[in-house]
Amino acid sequence: MSQMEKIAALIVAAGGGTRMGGGVPKQFRDLGGRPMLAWSHEALRTHPAISTVLTMVAADQIDVARSLLPDAQVAPGGASRRESVAKGLRQLALEGVTKVLIHDAARPFLSHDVIDRVLAGLASADGAMPVLAVADTLARNADDVLGEIVPRDGVVRVQTPQGFHMQAVIAAHAAWPAEAEATDDAQMVRRLGGRVALVQGDAMLEKITYPDDMAGADMRLAWETRTAMGFDVHRLEDGEELWLGGVLIPHHQGLSGHSDADVALHALTDALLGTIAAGDIGTHFPPSDPQWKGAESGQFLQHAAKLIADKGGRIDFVDLTIICEAPKIGPHRAAMVARIAELLQIDQSRVSLKATTTERLGFTGRGEGIATQAVATVRLPGGAQA
Numbered sequence: 001m002s003q004m005e006k007i008a009a010l011i012v013a014a015g016g017g018t019r020m021g022g023g024v025p026k027q028f029r030d031l032g033g034r035p036m037l038a039w040s041h042e043a044l045r046t047h048p049a050i051s052t053v054l055t056m057v058a059a060d061q062i063d064v065a066r067s068l069l070p071d072a073q074v075a076p077g078g079a080s081r082r083e084s085v086a087k088g089l090r091q092l093a094l095e096g097v098t099k100v101l102i103h104d105a106a107r108p109f110l111s112h113d114v115i116d117r118v119l120a121g122l123a124s125a126d127g128a129m130p131v132l133a134v135a136d137t138l139a140r141n142a143d144d145v146l147g148e149i150v151p152r153d154g155v156v157r158v159q160t161p162q163g164f165h166m167q168a169v170i171a172a173h174a175a176w177p178a179e180a181e182a183t184d185d186a187q188m189v190r191r192l193g194g195r196v197a198l199v200q201g202d203a204m205l206e207k208i209t210y211p212d213d214m215a216g217a218d219m220r221l222a223w224e225t226r227t228a229m230g231f232d233v234h235r236l237e238d239g240e241e242l243w244l245g246g247v248l249i250p251h252h253q254g255l256s257g258h259s260d261a262d263v264a265l266h267a268l269t270d271a272l273l274g275t276i277a278a279g280d281i282g283t284h285f286p287p288s289d290p291q292w293k294g295a296e297s298g299q300f301l302q303h304a305a306k307l308i309a310d311k312g313g314r315i316d317f318v319d320l321t322i323i324c325e326a327p328k329i330g331p332h333r334a335a336m337v338a339r340i341a342e343l344l345q346i347d348q349s350r351v352s353l354k355a356t357t358t359e360r361l362g363f364t365g366r367g368e369g370i371a372t373q374a375v376a377t378v379r380l381p382g383g384a385q386a
């Protein structure tokens with residue numbers, strides 16, 4: 001790479017998703033726990049050769065995009081894909097960009113391998129783009145009757161990101177007739193005599209266009225299911241409040257500990273951290289740290305849930321067993337389930353809470369303390385990208 005080289009990515013995300021329908025433009029819809037747009041943005045942002053990622057969104061979606069991708073550089077796109085690209089190119093040219101990768105937000109599952117292939121193709125051409133072979137027979141539809149067969153030899157399916165030297169793609173956009181539409185940028189560069197190299201595309205990169213494509217994208221995510229457990233004990237003492245499952249319970253004793261000692265939320269926090277192998281509650285909130293003295297344990301649980309969400313994960317189900325002789329848990333079960341569901345932002349049907357005694361045996365049986373076992377099951381996106 002030369003000293004002066006500056007490679008940018010330009011994501012076009014200003015479309016209305018009319019073929020998809022359903023109100024919210026598809027690039028802002030949830031896909032595996034994060035907006036579709038976030039997937040390719042992350043892949044481009046983390047590629048070592050790319051120094052800038054500019055995302056074009058509809059003018060009235062700027063605030064939405066900023067809230068979904070707080071660190072992203074976003075700008076208003078245009079009325080067509082071509083206009084959105086042209087506006088982005090103008091901005092990137094001012095930033096001294098020498099090469100640009102133009103990518104559809106509607107192609108979320110972009111790997112670094114594809115980016116590498118496009119950049120390699122660009123080294124010896126004006127542009128480079130990923131393509132796939134056509135596997136199906138191609139035919140014309142003549143009023144819902146089979147028409148002419150279209151030879152598929154030498155025909156490829158074109159994907160993005162399409163990479164270009166900035167001068168070549170800016171000249172192509174400038175020369176393109178204002179009234180003509182172009183479905184991509186490579187055809188514009190070619191029309192001006194530019195050479196666009198073809199590199200191997202990726203089946204994961206299929207564009208999400210029609211409603212059925214969302215289901216296909218979910219399947220491509222290849223969710224990985226993980227289950228982990230947590231266990232915790234706190235001592236019952238006079239003069240303490242009894243917090244259990246995020247609920248204050250009237251009792252003659254309460255649990256003692258550095259925080260509010262909510263043994264149920266602690267066990268559940270450990271179970272959730274376990275699903276992403278992120279240590280335990282003490283790793284994140286050391287008892288030696290005075291800031292957690294008397295802390296409400298709901299924040300520990302929310303922290304674990306956020307770490308899972310940051311990985312694109314979803315909490316499928318949590319199950320707790322509170323082990324104590326007293327108080328009776330039954331009367332408080334509904335309130336605890338509601339509070340845990342609220343803290344985790346999941347439906348109450350995904351929270352199970354049970355209780356048992358130990359038949360007066362052991363420390364729980366003698367009323368010296370309360371224990372909780374918790375199990376959490378989460379799904380993490382596994383197949384698409386880390």
Ligand SMILES: Nc1ccn([C@@H]2O[C@H](COP(=O)(O)OP(=O)(O)OP(=O)(O)O)[C@@H](O)[C@H]2O)c(=O)n1
Nearest residue numbers: 012013014015016017018019079080084105106
């Ligand atoms: N004015 C536009 C139109 C499209 N695009 C983007 O160009 C890509 C092309 O994909 P496409 O499936 O055509 O997206 P939409 O235009 O949103 O879909 P539709 O044609 O069904 O309305 C998408 O990432 C889309 O957001 C854009 O940035 N600006």
Ligand SMILES: C[C@](O)(CO)[C@H](O)COP(=O)(O)O
Nearest residue numbers: 081104158159160183184207
């Ligand atoms: C740019 C593109 O994704 C390459 O295949 C495609 O041309 C976009 O076409 P659309 O009709 O705007 O979806």
